[in-house]
Amino acid sequence: MKGITDGHLWLSRALANRGQFPAIDVIQSISRVRGDVTDAEQSRAARRVLALLALYNEIEDLVNIGAYVAGANVDLDVAVNTRPKILEYLKQEPNAASNLLYAKQQLMELVAWIDQIEKSIRSQKGKKPAA
Numbered sequence: 001m002k003g004i005t006d007g008h009l010w011l012s013r014a015l016a017n018r019g020q021f022p023a024i025d026v027i028q029s030i031s032r033v034r035g036d037v038t039d040a041e042q043s044r045a046a047r048r049v050l051a052l053l054a055l056y057n058e059i060e061d062l063v064n065i066g067a068y069v070a071g072a073n074v075d076l077d078v079a080v081n082t083r084p085k086i087l088e089y090l091k092q093e094p095n096a097a098s099n100l101l102y103a104k105q106q107l108m109e110l111v112a113w114i115d116q117i118e119k120s121i122r123s124q125k126g127k128k129p130a131a
Helices: 013-017 040-065 074-090 100-126
Strands: none
Touching: 040 074, 040 100, 074 100
C-alpha cells in the first residue's frame, strides 16, 4: 500500500481497546500526498483537526490528573472542549458505509462546529468578571 499511497497508517491497540474503530492513530499516521488527493479546503480542515488532537495529546496527562486549568490558554481550551466530538468523528461502526464526499461533508461540519466553540471561548475570555 505504501507504494500506492505513499503514506503510513498507524494502527493503535490503545485506540482499539477504547473502542475506536478503525483504530487509526491519525497523529502518528503520515502522508506526503494528502494535499495531492484532497482539495485545499479539506486539507486545511484536516490539519485543523490534527493540530487540536496533537495539542490535546501534549496536555492529556494534566487533564487526567485534574491539573489542567481552563481559561489560561484559549487554544488548549478549544482542544479540550472539542476532543470528544473529534474522537466521535474518527469512529466508524463496522457495518457503516461511507464515501469520500460524505466524510468530507462531516469534516467540514466538524470544523465549522470547532470554529463556533473557539469563537465562544474567545468571547468568554474577553469578558471581564463582574465586580
